[in-house]
Amino acid sequence: MSKNFYITTPIYYPSGKPHMGHAYSSIVADVFARFKRIEGYEVLFLTGTDEHGQKIQKEAQKNKKDPKQFCDELSDKFLSLTKSLCLSNDDFIRTTENRHLKSVQEIWNRLVKSGDIYLDKYSGWYSVSDEAFYDKDEIEEIDGKKFSKISGSPVEWVEEESYFFKLSAWSNKLLEFYKKNNNFILPVSRKNEVVSFVQKGLKDLSISRTSFSWGIPVPNNNKHVIYVWLDALTNYLSALNFPNIEDKKYKAFWPADVHIIGKDILRFHAIYWPAFLIAANLPLPKRVFGHGWILSDDKKMSKSLGNILDPIEIIKDYGIDQLRYYLIKEVSLGNDGSISMENLKNCINNDLANNYGNLCQRVFSFIKKNCNNKIPKKNRLNKSDIRLIGNIKDNLAKLIDYINNQNLNEYIKMVVNFSFEANKYFNDSEPWSLKKKDPERMNAILYTISEQIKNISILLNPIIPISTKKVLDTINLSDKDVSIDSIKKDEIFDYNLELKNLDILFKKIENDN
Numbered sequence: 135m136s137k138n139f140y141i142t143t144p145i146y147y148p149s150g151k152p153h154m155g156h157a158y159s160s161i162v163a164d165v166f167a168r169f170k171r172i173e174g175y176e177v178l179f180l181t182g183t184d185e186h187g188q189k190i191q192k193e194a195q196k197n198k199k200d201p202k203q204f205c206d207e208l209s210d211k212f213l214s215l216t217k218s219l220c221l222s223n224d225d226f227i228r229t230t231e232n233r234h235l236k237s238v239q240e241i242w243n244r245l246v247k248s249g250d251i252y253l254d255k256y257s258g259w260y261s262v263s264d265e266a267f268y269d270k271d272e273i274e275e276i277d278g279k280k281f282s283k284i285s286g287s288p289v290e291w292v293e294e295e296s297y298f299f300k301l302s303a304w305s306n307k308l309l310e311f312y313k314k315n316n317n318f319i320l321p322v323s324r325k326n327e328v329v330s331f332v333q334k335g336l337k338d339l340s341i342s343r344t345s346f347s348w349g350i351p352v353p354n355n356n357k358h359v360i361y362v363w364l365d366a367l368t369n370y371l372s373a374l375n376f377p378n379i380e381d382k383k384y385k386a387f388w389p390a391d392v393h394i395i396g397k398d399i400l401r402f403h404a405i406y407w408p409a410f411l412i413a414a415n416l417p418l419p420k421r422v423f424g425h426g427w428i429l430s431d432d433k434k435m436s437k438s439l440g441n442i443l444d445p446i447e448i449i450k451d452y453g454i455d456q457l458r459y460y461l462i463k464e465v466s467l468g469n470d471g472s473i474s475m476e477n478l479k480n481c482i483n484n485d486l487a488n489n490y491g492n493l494c495q496r497v498f499s500f501i502k503k504n505c506n507n508k509i510p511k512k513n514r515l516n517k518s519d520i521r522l523i524g525n526i527k528d529n530l531a532k533l534i535d536y537i538n539n540q541n542l543n544e545y546i547k548m549v550v551n552f553s554f555e556a557n558k559y560f561n562d563s564e565p566w567s568l569k570k571k572d573p574e575r576m577n578a579i580l581y582t583i584s585e586q587i588k589n590i591s592i593l594l595n596p597i598i599p600i601s602t603k604k605v606l607d608t609i610n611l612s613d614k615d616v617s618i619d620s621i622k623k624d625e626i627f628d629y630n631l632e633l634k635n636l637d638i639l640f641k642k643i644e645n646d647n
């Protein structure tokens with residue numbers, strides 16, 4: 135079985151500064167990437183920016199900037215967001231790079247060669263902000279203006295010469311593919327939406343534009359630029375050095391294991407992308423996972439409502455692990471989820487400060503005071519000790535399964551529960567009352583709870599990498615031992631080493647009222 139894992143985020147339009155929705159897609163993908171790494175996989179985690187098209191060209195014009203210069207500045211903000219979010223991405227692709235241009239033109243040429251492209255004229259509705267074509271029945275009129283019923287964004291009438299991709303020819307092949315690959319589109323509700331859309335029959339897709347120039351030129355006809363979605367989707371291949379299909383990266387990582395995307399861009403990833411790939415005679419990704427929307431106080435974030443949450447501000451005020459934890463714990467992946475500062479504070483206090491943080495702090499300070507600051511050796515564990523430790527080991531396969539099915543909510547629920555149990559065990563066992571009476575028993579308890587802290591920290595590491603790293607450093611666990619395998623092993627502690635100091639992990643947030 136291949137131990138390689140390729141995961142991607144959407145590449146973001148650098149048309150404005152990053153917001154919480156972008157941060158969410160990236161954090162979710164990062165959690166999976168980090169988990170697969172500690173599970174022992176060679177992971178390639180890709181993110182980047184989607185820089186061509188009319189939307190970017192217009193935005194650059196508005197800002198009186200040359201589009202490339204405009205993209206350089208904004209792409210930089212997305213790059214720096216990867217650092218602020220503590221992403222473990224291995225690469226950051228920009229669609230204005232040369233490696234990408236080569237790859238898109240090769241896809242184009244393959245589609246020409248397979249007979250899937252023809253020249254005609256497009257007339258219909260186009261949304262610049264979605265960079266999407268819409269059918270008549272997908273349009274509604276409000277106050278004399280036309281909007282997409284699907285996204286709510288304004289549309290304009292477009293009539294121009296255009297190359298078309300014979301998407302209509304691939305409906306049946308796509309339906310067959312969805313049937314054979316039941317988990318290609320997740321969650322299931324989204325899969326059903328896609329299947330019924332394709333069942334209605336697909337129209338050919340316009341894949342070039344002539345009314346602006348900010349894009350990759352169509353080979354042999356530079357009056358046209360390639361449609362930005364055909365351009366953008368190909369980024370997933372460009373990062374693997376496609377078109378060189380003999381390249382090490384391509385061979386190791388294509389097809390991708392999962393594209394993490396928001397539900398609004400499902401049509402592009404679950405219909406257009408596989409159709410392009412089938413026509414280009416390339417293998418299809420294994421999964422497309424469409425997450426829901428982050429709502430701000432129950433409403434869609436929008437400039438006009440003034441409720442756009444800026445991840446950078448929140449990180450400054452509360453910390454990155456806190457934000458990551460909150461988004462993963464409180465938003466049910468796959469559904470829309472409302473977030474609020476009030477809930478964020480409660481989550482930090484209840485789960486992080488009072489539960490996991492408190493557990494680590496009190497256990498380590500107890501060991502410092504009572505055991506010369508060293509974890510006691512494993513000795514004479516009783517049934518309750520063995521049960522506590524066994525519970526994580528017995529559930530490992532389940533946890534891995536949760537991750538492999540993008541069931542992050544069940545995963546985190548279970549891990550948080552281990553942490554509650556560990557706190558309860560520590561309270562109930564009262565090691566402080568045993569120092570004189572039964573030091574051997576006290577040591578067994580301290581060994582057990584340290585083992586639990588190690589295992590819980592490893593399991594939480596993909597979600598809160600900074601704080602768990604501090605905890606694992608405190609018990610002198612080396613980076614290579616931050617792995618799922620280490621959960622299976624007892625006694626990987628170096629008993630000769632003293633615990634390092636652990637500062638407060640999560641400050642409690644005072645409520646304003």
Ligand code: MSP
Nearest residue numbers: 144145146147155156184366367395396397427428
């Ligand atoms: N450039 C395209 C993607 C091309 S991928 C080949 C794009 N960019 S985007 O910047 O508009 O959005 C990127 C991602 O952010 C999408 O997955 C979108 O769903 C996500 N989000 C944007 N706003 C969001 C929320 N409010 N909530 C959650 N995610 C949303 O689309």
